Amino acid sequence: MASFLRLLASERLKLSKSYIWLLVPLSPLLSLAIGLLVSLDTMDTTWKYGNYAILVTAMASFHAMLFLPVLTGIFSAFVCRYEHGGGGWKMLLSLPVSRTALFFAKFTVVASLLAVTQLLFLAAVFVAAAYQGIDGTIPWRLLLTGIGGGFLACLPLAALQMLVSVGWSSFAAPLAINVALTVPNMLIINSKTFGPLYPWAQPMLAMLWYGEEDFGSLALPMENIVITILGSFAVFLAAGLLYFNRKEQA
Amino acid sequence: MNNWVIETKGLSKLYRGRYAVSNLNLKIKKGDIYGFLGPNGAGKTTTIRMLLGLIKPSKGSVHIFGQPLEKERLSILRKVGSLVEYPSYYGHLSAIDNLEAIRRIIDAPSAKIDEVLNIVGLSKDARRPVKGFSLGMKQRLGIASALLGNPELLILDEPTNGLDPSGIQEIRELIKQMPKQHGITVLLSSHLLSEIELTAGTVGIIRHGELVFQDTIERLHRQAHEQGTLSLVVSEPEQAVAVLQEQGLGVSLMNNVILLKHIPDAAIAQAVKRLVERNHAVYRIEEKRQSLEQLFLQIVGEGGRP
Numbered sequence: 001m002a003s004f005l006r007l008l009a010s011e012r013l014k015l016s017k018s019y020i021w022l023l024v025p026l027s028p029l030l031s032l033a034i035g036l037l038v039s040l041d042t043m044d045t046t047w048k049y050g051n052y053a054i055l056v057t058a059m060a061s062f063h064a065m066l067f068l069p070v071l072t073g074i075f076s077a078f079v080c081r082y083e084h085g086g087g088g089w090k091m092l093l094s095l096p097v098s099r100t101a102l103f104f105a106k107f108t109v110v111a112s113l114l115a116v117t118q119l120l121f122l123a124a125v126f127v128a129a130a131y132q133g134i135d136g137t138i139p140w141r142l143l144l145t146g147i148g149g150g151f152l153a154c155l156p157l158a159a160l161q162m163l164v165s166v167g168w169s170s171f172a173a174p175l176a177i178n179v180a181l182t183v184p185n186m187l188i189i190n191s192k193t194f195g196p197l198y199p200w201a202q203p204m205l206a207m208l209w210y211g212e213e214d215f216g217s218l219a220l221p222m223e224n225i226v227i228t229i230l231g232s233f234a235v236f237l238a239a240g241l242l243y244f245n246r247k248e249q250a
Numbered sequence: 251m252n253n254w255v256i257e258t259k260g261l262s263k264l265y266r267g268r269y270a271v272s273n274l275n276l277k278i279k280k281g282d283i284y285g286f287l288g289p290n291g292a293g294k295t296t297t298i299r300m301l302l303g304l305i306k307p308s309k310g311s312v313h314i315f316g317q318p319l320e321k322e323r324l325s326i327l328r329k330v331g332s333l334v335e336y337p338s339y340y341g342h343l344s345a346i347d348n349l350e351a352i353r354r355i356i357d358a359p360s361a362k363i364d365e366v367l368n369i370v371g372l373s374k375d376a377r378r379p380v381k382g383f384s385l386g387m388k389q390r391l392g393i394a395s396a397l398l399g400n401p402e403l404l405i406l407d408e409p410t411n412g413l414d415p416s417g418i419q420e421i422r423e424l425i426k427q428m429p430k431q432h433g434i435t436v437l438l439s440s441h442l443l444s445e446i447e448l449t450a451g452t453v454g455i456i457r458h459g460e461l462v463f464q465d466t467i468e469r470l471h472r473q474a475h476e477q478g479t480l481s482l483v484v485s486e487p488e489q490a491v492a493v494l495q496e497q498g499l500g501v502s503l504m505n506n507v508i509l510l511k512h513i514p515d516a517a518i519a520q521a522v523k524r525l526v527e528r529n530h531a532v533y534r535i536e537e538k539r540q541s542l543e544q545l546f547l548q549i550v551g552e553g554g555r556p
């Protein structure tokens with residue numbers, strides 16, 4: 001554990017002097033813009049979850065469907081990029097560190113960046129809600145389940161992207177794979193059969209509550225999402241760890 | 251048996267059906283500087299990668315500090331500083347932050363950073379981003395990184411790659427004092443004998459993945475000496491050759507100069523005596539020593555590429 005924390009401290013240093021932080025507020029800012037511009041009046045305001053749910057669904061449309069999964073890939077590729085670039089892997093792995101601990105340290109960095117992104121999204125929701133003049137009590141439970149769920153749903157994707165990024169010294173290739181796997185979300189959103197099974201669709205299912213066909217996490221049984229997220233996380237993480245531990249470090 | 255800091259048994263690495271390293275039995279003494287020599291592609295880096303656990307041997311075993319690498323990798327690596335092939339660095343960080351990134355992992359004292367920067371002569375440029383460094387400066391940073399954890403064993407793969415002559419000299423002196431001042435054992439790879447001739451106590455020469463020589467540098471010197479030739483200039487070379495051949499000596503004649511393989515002093519005395527007895531005038535006897543470099547080239551050149 002101590003060695004994991006030391007690895008994390010080292011990762012923090014490498015990241016602190018990089019530009020990756022500029023990407024973190026991007027999607028929350030765009031969501032904020034949507035939140036400020038959207039007109040709530042046209043929506044069915046008698047919907048049982050109220051105006052907050054409508055607002056969040058509108059704001060999260062791009063965020064959860066596209067940006068969040070894509071950012072997951074970018075963050076994962078980024079924490080591997082500076083190792084591929086300067087021969088960092090062979091140096092790191094010649095130090096007394098376990099490969100598993102190193103994998104988790106990098107994974108934790110990716111997860112932290114995603115967590116910050118989600119917190120900024122939450123802040124954007126509050127700003128937009130205030131601007132739109134939504135009153136009444138804040139539905140904390142709903143907000144935290146949705147935003148937290150979106151975060152958790154990204155972790156399996158992060159595990160898979162870490163695997164691809166560790167194995168591939170190119171920065172663009174893992175991103176291309178990630179985008180290719182994310183784009184189908186736009187079709188899958190309308191499929192009640194595939195949506196609950198497709199890992200890349202889970203952030204969207206967790207965060208989009210309102211839809212014409214009453215589609216979204218609130219319309220689906222919770223277990224469905226949990227099983228898909230947990231299952232894919234276990235598989236992708238195990239594959240990543242296995243691969244990284246066996247990789248020949250040339 | 252556990253006197254060896256590094257001991258490999260039958261160490262081999264198979265790449266695409268070809269052995270890049272084959273049946274290597276390295277033995278490296280504590281406090282020694284071991285020069286690991288071989289031409290390009292001989293398998294030096296591949297061997298070093300196996301010693302550090304970066305790649306797994308196809309066959310054979312590695313023991314470092316008397317412990318099996320496979321089982322005790324982490325506790326072994328805690329005492330090893332290394333530089334593999336080309337130097338590793340984070341371009342967006344300064345030299346100080348590069349070292350700090352490693353320091354945090356190995357938990358070395360902060361003061362060590364200034365110390366190693368000083369040792370490799372990078373203090374002045376320590377705050378610049380490393381992506382603006384020259385190859386030689388990056389190489390120095392790599393050596394500084396290797397020293398950061400107070401290692402008992404230094405494994406340096408062509409550490410003077412990219413350095414200017416004065417830098418080479420500097421690093422050579424630095425490496426030389428490691429065993430004396432700090433009791434550190436050093437494994438130093440190079441493809442130039444001249445590079446390690448002045449530093450190493452023991453030499454291992456690898457060719458096509460096989461260890462073809464492993465002994466002290468003195469032994470290598472002696473071997474070079476023994477492979478030298480004698481040249482004789484005499485009044486009637488052709489007849490003289492016949493005289494020498496009568497005595498069972500291997501002789502050849504080139505441009506009226508008689509060439510003799512290296513033979514013991516007594517045999518030379520005997521040969522000269524016979525020539526003089528037969529009324530040959532001996533004008534000149536010269537010993538042509540083989541230089542170490544020639545011997546090295548001969549050792550690595552034998553057989554050619556399979």
Ligand SMILES: Nc1ncnc2c1ncn2[C@@H]1O[C@H](COP(=O)(O)OP(=O)(O)OP(=O)(O)O)[C@@H](O)[C@H]1O
Pocket residue numbers: 250265266270288289290291292293294295296297441
């Ligand atoms: N990852 C790899 N896949 C396939 N072959 C490899 C790999 N790494 C090394 N080799 C081969 O193994 C042989 C030894 O390479 P190695 O890098 O160990 O040589 P070297 O002695 O370090 O040479 P140099 O002086 O050029 O650094 C070479 O023929 C090389 O082509």
Ligand SMILES: [Mg+2]
Pocket residue numbers: 294295296335407
């Ligand atoms: Mg090499």
